[in-house]
Amino acid sequence: MLPNTPRSVAARALPRIGKTAAGARLALGPQVLSRAAAQQHADAHPQAHARAPHIPARGFVTTSEGTFSALAVPVRRPHFDKILIANRGEIACRVIRTAKKLGIKTVAVYSEVDADALHVQLADEAYCIGPAASAESYLRMDKIIAVCHRSGARAVHPGYGFLSENPRFAERLAQEGIVFIGPPASAIVSMGSKSESKNIMSAANVPVVPGYHGTDQDPNLLFQEATRIGFPVLIKAVHGGGGKAQKSFGNADVLVEKYIVHPRHVEVQVFADAQGGCVSLWERDCSVQRRNQKIIEEAPAPGLSPELRADLSAKAIAAAKAVKYEFYFMEMNTRLQVEHPVTEMITGLDLVEWQLEVAAGNPLPLAQSAIPLVGHAFEARIYAENPRNNFLPDSGQLLYLSTPTPTHIFRLLSRQRPLHHLPRTSSPS
Template sequence: MPFDKILIANRGEIACRVIRTCRELGIRTVAVYSDADAGAQHVRQADEAYRIGGPQPADSYLRGDVILQVARDAGAQAIHPGYGFLSENADFAEAAEAAGLAFIGPKAASMRKMGSKAGAKELMAAAGVPVVPGYTGEDQDPAHLHAEADRIGYPLMIKAAHGGGGKGMRIVRGSGDFLAALESCQREARNAFGRDRVLLERYIEQPRHIEIQVFGDAHGNVIHLGERECSAQRRYQKVLEESPSPFVTPELRERMGEAAVLAARAIDYVNAGTVEFIVAPDGSFFFMEINTRLQVEHPVTECVTGQDLVAWQLRVAAGQPLPLAQDEVRHEGHAIEVRLYAEDPEAGFLPGSGRLQRLRLPTSRHSREPTRHSRGSGNPGTIRIDSGVVEGDEVTIFYDPMIAKLIVHDADRPRALALLRDALAQCAITGPKSNIAFLERLARHPAVTGATIDTGYLDRHLEEFLPEPGAPEPRLLAAAVVAQLLAGDASANACDAASGDPSSPWAASDGWRLGAPATRTLPFEHEGTRLELGVSGGAGAYTVTIEGQAHRVEGARLADGVLSARVDGKGIRLRVLDAGSRLLVHDGDTRLQLLPRPLHQAGDAAAAGGADKVTAPMPGRVVVARVAAGDEVEEGQELMVVEAMKMELSLKAPRDGIVAEVRAAAGDFVDGDAVLVALEPREDA
């Protein structure tokens, strides 16, 4: 390998991923970091690390000139851009090459051809790659765009021409909705990408999103490594990716692979890229875009092919040919990836932040080699964790709130799904809220297990993936409380054994008393509601009273983090997870989390909010303030737009009233729960 030292111009799990591969190849690594990332894992894992600026991406990870200077000062020969930030910035790639550094990605010229969705679509159509009917012209006058939309027909998609990652996209179902959707799309595109040009295209109902991993080298070789299906999406953000696609037939796979290679050749593509297609229910497919970088979901391709795509990137950037020809690429088994985020699905997937007080992920049986099985072998498959954080780290407001990628690989799709469900059941996160329970419901949903999900299913049926409000199932709740008691008894017994006189009854902490066993009241909080349970008994036999109803728990035994017992005569088995101060159990289908509370605490734990103020739901930046002091507003009227973690949040009036005070302006950074707008009643109210 000609490279001795590589600078990684990124952060988080992708930076850690590249560092791991470089270490395996004997290459030294240089990390860069913002003030918010001074203690981050990629900084700790790299051989060298350099500060490049403040926490905002514009002040650090988007400062190409500073990053190039660090690379020169550190003596790096190449730059790996990861994904996001500068990874698809042609100017940065060009500047790196001009500085004598190898850019580990495609050439700037190829990027520029794909940098505009409009230009890319025209180029692909000319090359014979199927494209969706639409408008990609330069005339961006709203009236002209509206006329073109009416010509194409509805439903219609408005897309930022220089975008990605689901930003700057709107579905319009009627002509009367077009101009409002256009304004919103353009504003989001300007904020995210600095340019507001859009393109229009026919919206295909119930489509599937299937992408092809391509790779090219400087010797004229271009191949594909199969497909990934990413149809499970929420607001165009992928939430589950798998390979191979359960929808794709061998014949369709061959045609899509050939089209992807044709697309890559049309722009003289070198290094890793992804050709994304939208696929109609009848199997017809259309070009969407080429992502000129490594994708977040690349691990599923690595699992089924047994190849390290980062190592391929390094070799190709060093001028070496691709390690395999098309007919040498092998696929084995089935791989699935989900992304664990600090977000609250029950609050509209609001991104979270804060310290990871407890982070328990399944033990990584990490391998990029294909998992080989023989019938009856008992091979447990492969679990892989790609993460840029560990317990105690902070999830900041400045970047994507991903905690980890969880990837499983097994002999076939049913086994991979079963392994995914088991791996998710082992996850426990305390601190910011997470989407683990949402992912568990996703992995069990018939649309996923039956492989019928399309890109809009989650948005149409989101309630099917969220928990129903209400108290926990009594049997599960009773067993969970007994698990906590047994864990406490085990801890007390350990203390007894360690005492100076363990045989003394005065050293025992078993709660023995003369006469009938006492009934204890154990208070918990569940989803903001206080629960008080009565518990009596011991030695594996308990009575748990829930809302006046007694439940008998017998034969209770806790061993190796698993409770086995009979509740009301029916057997139950619970995994008891280490969640710090919280009680977290899982019965194989449902997770239950309880927060122990003080015995003497009145009322409900849910916070009450007034209707006379609008607060920031989380730390962020004010994008626009739509009202001023003295304005009359109606309930539901948008008052302010706040951007947090690359997402726009619309803050609306909780009631009719008059704006008494506006405490933030466009461009201001605000703290979570900060009062942004104060209201007062109207005189006629």
């Protein structure tokens, strides 16, 4: 991280995810377009897309030392005929929407309490995999794999939460001949440990917060390291993040880091393919938080000079290459971010479509020089809190919800419709 000076920003190479009780978010910005529609928009608005060279619809290009070239066009591999979404709620609906656009059949899984959920209604097929408890349904790898074989789904999109960052799940799918739409298990393992990930980043010359990331957990040594670093310091669970309790990851090891006063939380969206290509889709500012959970996400980050934006993107690409994202592309935290829509809004790209393209073995659809950056987008999460219990997160019945009609500049992402009872179960996000 860098101190929060007028011209510097604390950049997080490994973004974290917050938890939302209500599961509803708002995104405001330019329309998310398919590649063909994006090209039509660029043709109609040449000023806005002056930075992006003309790309034929659905054409893939290669680059040589950063120079854009349209001479070599690899043969495009077809999408999967059918995919299974190993999740529920808004992210399952989000993946289904893109799959339908691409003509891909979708398979939903659900617990008994989610039988009437929106993602179940939208999918082409749906299978019950157990009772309400996530441990007996959405976290059961064996049941999900059995549904893959029963339905004929040859790929699994994990969404976020649940099994999305579980390397054993990625390995099990590979053993069964099923594609995991995400990074290889080795990258998930590396990024699942804050200590290991920071060591990898340091080796790749990516700046990290000064701290102690060793395996020796002797309290006296930790105190000595904290003194060396200089107080105040932060003590973090090595395998924690995203609001997960220790029982979720079963490891008591900690790391000690310098506490950065008044930082900005800026994360960079990076994608890589199996051919060695890697691009940045710019950054998001997630500094507005409540209880260390994101509330407002904004793209592009305000106050960044072109030089700093380019530097952040270059370091993020170096970070992605360091953990060998060789097979399929994903976020550095090895899953699709909840706040990915703000990046879609300013680039006009469909990030889930990119996932499906590269998971099928295709190269990245666009070179770095062709990635647009148009407009400004905000996303706001709606949190359900109990005012009678010190405003702690809670769930209950959603009695009334009034939003603008979705348009090309407004998107509503929710796991349920108005007047729908919110079950008292934990959110996967």
